[in-house]
Amino acid sequence: MIKVLKYLKKYWYIAALSPLFMILEVSMDLIQPDLMSKIVDQGVLGENMDLIFEFGIQMIIFTFIGCIGGILSGVFGNMAAQSFANDLRKDAFSKVMKMSFQQTDKFTTGSLVTRLTNDITACQDFVGMALRMMVRTTMQFVGGIYMVLNIDARFGLILLVTLPVQLIIVAVVLKKGAPLFGVVQSKLDRVNSVVQENVSGARVVKAYTREQYEIDRFGTANDELCNTNLRVQKLMALLVPVLSILMNASVLAVIYLGGLQVQAQELEVGRIMAAITYITQILMSVMMIGMMFQQVTRASASAKRIREVLDADPVIGSGSFDGNTEIKGTVEFRNISFRYPGVQANNVLEDISFTVNKGETVAILGATGCGKTSLVNLIARFYDATEGQVLVDGVDVKEYDLDALRKKIGFVLQKSELFSDTIENNIRWGNPDATDEEVREAAMIAQADGFIQGFTDGYKDIVTEKGSSLSGGQKQRLSIARAIVKKPEILIFDDSMSALDLTTDAKLQRALRENLGDTTVIMIAQRVASVMGADKIAVIENGRLAAFDNHENLMKSCDVYQDIYNSQMREGDEKVG
Ligand SMILES: Nc1ncnc2c1ncn2[C@@H]1O[C@H](COP(=O)(O)OP(=O)(O)OP(=O)(O)O)[C@@H](O)[C@H]1O
Numbered sequence: 001m002i003k004v005l006k007y008l009k010k011y012w013y014i015a016a017l018s019p020l021f022m023i024l025e026v027s028m029d030l031i032q033p034d035l036m037s038k039i040v041d042q043g044v045l046g047e048n049m050d051l052i053f054e055f056g057i058q059m060i061i062f063t064f065i066g067c068i069g070g071i072l073s074g075v076f077g078n079m080a081a082q083s084f085a086n087d088l089r090k091d092a093f094s095k096v097m098k099m100s101f102q103q104t105d106k107f108t109t110g111s112l113v114t115r116l117t118n119d120i121t122a123c124q125d126f127v128g129m130a131l132r133m134m135v136r137t138t139m140q141f142v143g144g145i146y147m148v149l150n151i152d153a154r155f156g157l158i159l160l161v162t163l164p165v166q167l168i169i170v171a172v173v174l175k176k177g178a179p180l181f182g183v184v185q186s187k188l189d190r191v192n193s194v195v196q197e198n199v200s201g202a203r204v205v206k207a208y209t210r211e212q213y214e215i216d217r218f219g220t221a222n223d224e225l226c227n228t229n230l231r232v233q234k235l236m237a238l239l240v241p242v243l244s245i246l247m248n249a250s251v252l253a254v255i256y257l258g259g260l261q262v263q264a265q266e267l268e269v270g271r272i273m274a275a276i277t278y279i280t281q282i283l284m285s286v287m288m289i290g291m292m293f294q295q296v297t298r299a300s301a302s303a304k305r306i307r308e309v310l311d312a313d314p315v316i317g318s319g320s321f322d323g324n325t326e327i328k329g330t331v332e333f334r335n336i337s338f339r340y341p342g343v344q345a346n347n348v349l350e351d352i353s354f355t356v357n358k359g360e361t362v363a364i365l366g367a368t369g370c371g372k373t374s375l376v377n378l379i380a381r382f383y384d385a386t387e388g389q390v391l392v393d394g395v396d397v398k399e400y401d402l403d404a405l406r407k408k409i410g411f412v413l414q415k416s417e418l419f420s421d422t423i424e425n426n427i428r429w430g431n432p433d434a435t436d437e438e439v440r441e442a443a444m445i446a447q448a449d450g451f452i453q454g455f456t457d458g459y460k461d462i463v464t465e466k467g468s469s470l471s472g473g474q475k476q477r478l479s480i481a482r483a484i485v486k487k488p489e490i491l492i493f494d495d496s497m498s499a500l501d502l503t504t505d506a507k508l509q510r511a512l513r514e515n516l517g518d519t520t521v522i523m524i525a526q527r528v529a530s531v532m533g534a535d536k537i538a539v540i541e542n543g544r545l546a547a548f549d550n551h552e553n554l555m556k557s558c559d560v561y562q563d564i565y566n567s568q569m570r571e572g573d574e575k576v577g
């Protein structure tokens with residue numbers, strides 16, 4: 001909680017104004033009953049119209065001042081709370097951006113969304129309320145007691161009985177309720193996860209007609225959230241009626257005690273009226289304190305969850321090397337072994353070594369699940385190797401500043417991700433400074449220009465969310481154009497041509513060779529036809545490097561490669577024939 005509240009420090013001057021104005025408002029509130037009693041005792045009972053008028057005017061002025069205080073207190077309190085939450089959200093978001101794949105997997109997307117929205121809002125509400133209510137309740141409580149005792153010390157007796165009872169009730173309810181707030185938030189995580197999965201996976205759900213199954217799954221999560229919330233609310237609902245009974249009993253006691261004194265002519269009626277108001281204010285303030293504690297416990301449950309995000313140091317730490325190397329465009333794997341963090345299974349990659357020289361095109365070929373994606377992910381440090389080293393331009397990737405390293409690399413991921421923006425901007429995403437010419441050129445190399453021209457708005461055509469308005473192959477080619485426009489030293493294609501027909505694939509390969517000059521290309525593929533023209537082919541089998549050579553030599557020496565070649569080529573023949 002404290003660490004999260006530190007974000008308020010920057011706005012302390014605004015935050016401080018809120019309680020100051022609140023003091024003004026409460027002071028005015030505290031004066032009112034006293035004035036009221038004077039009007040009754042001296043004005044009404046003393047039959048003095050001028051006095052009623054005079055005190056009446058005073059009451060109106062004080063109310064007005066109090067009102068202004070209240071408004072300003074609210075304005076500044078909210079200003080501070082909003083700025084506080086804004087900063088907090090920004091920081092938490094940039095933490096999420098820096099998280100490695102492994103960390104986002106662990107938090108789950110749903111939970112991260114809840115933490116950045118709902119949890120931060122809970123803290124924001126708390127700050128806004130605390131700034132005003134903390135002062136209000138304390139002043140009402142202390143000031144009220146002072147005023148009541150001032151009227152007649154005997155009224156103190158009533159407080160002596162009711163206050164402890166009230167405190168005990170509030171304490172018991174809160175003690176039971178506090179642990180439930182954390183549970184509510186985690187149930188909300190679950191609801192968010194299911195919604196998020198289903199909204200983004202709507203197509204799959206429909207294709208398998210699993211709507212009912214998913215609706216049920218959502219129902220379960222939703223019911224759990226509802227039930228936990230109800231449990232909290234039931235507890236809290238107890239507070240108000242019980243405290244009201246206590247309060248009304250106290251008022252009765254004041255009237256009874258006061259009545260006796262009025263009969264004995266020791267106290268005026270107006271003073272008793274004032275005492276009733278003060279006692280109500282005191283007991284109300286205790287109730288408010290209870291509410292505030294409820295908010296505190298709730299906010300601290302949320303604060304804890306936000307802190308977990310803020311404290312999540314990137315597992316993949318950035319080095320300091322600025323990436324300024326003499327040689328450019330080489331990648332070397334040195335005795336690489338790799339296992340996914342937190343997974344107990346065997347190594348996914350085992351003792352892999354090979355070098356990709358500047359300007360070469362190296363293909364990585366292997367059966368599905370053999371570890372190709374895992375291998376290239378190590379180059380951009382999406383994960384770190386368990387053993388061994390990956391060197392880019394002769395320098396261990398761990399020594400690079402992450403941005404500098406990733407600047408050298410253009411990565412086309414296995415799963416194309418596009419954004420809801422124009423085609424042009426989607427391509428330019430790879431390099432914000434690219435001119436229209438460069439965007440066009442990249443699209444031409446990626447064999448995308450043709451189909452883009454076919455769209456009504458051409459390059460200005462809008463891609464729908466996640467690229468759902470495009471075919472699989474179109475998405476792949478846009479992703480390729482996006483990587484090319486970046487003009488990196490090293491281009492990595494992770495199975496990026498799988499959705500292209502053989503003709504387009506061949507055209508793309510030729511265009512890459514002709515236009516990319518000395519850009520190093522690492523290309524994962526399943527099809528021998530796509531890799532035959534590469535300078536070298538790394539054949540991966542069950543996480544091990546089976547061979548590393550060019551097509552001709554592999555055909556002579558590598559059984560695995562021959563097998564793949566024969567099976568695919570024969571298949572192709574059959575299809576043709
Ligand atoms: N995030 C992950 N956590 C744990 N295990 C993983 C993860 N990603 C992949 N694996 C496992 O690592 C192995 C290699 O996966 P990888 O994605 O590297 O295969 P691939 O060769 O790229 O396959 P494909 O050709 O189908 O893309 C698989 O057995 C897979 O189950």
Ligand SMILES: [Mg+2]
Pocket residue numbers: 372373374414494495
């Ligand atoms: Mg893969």
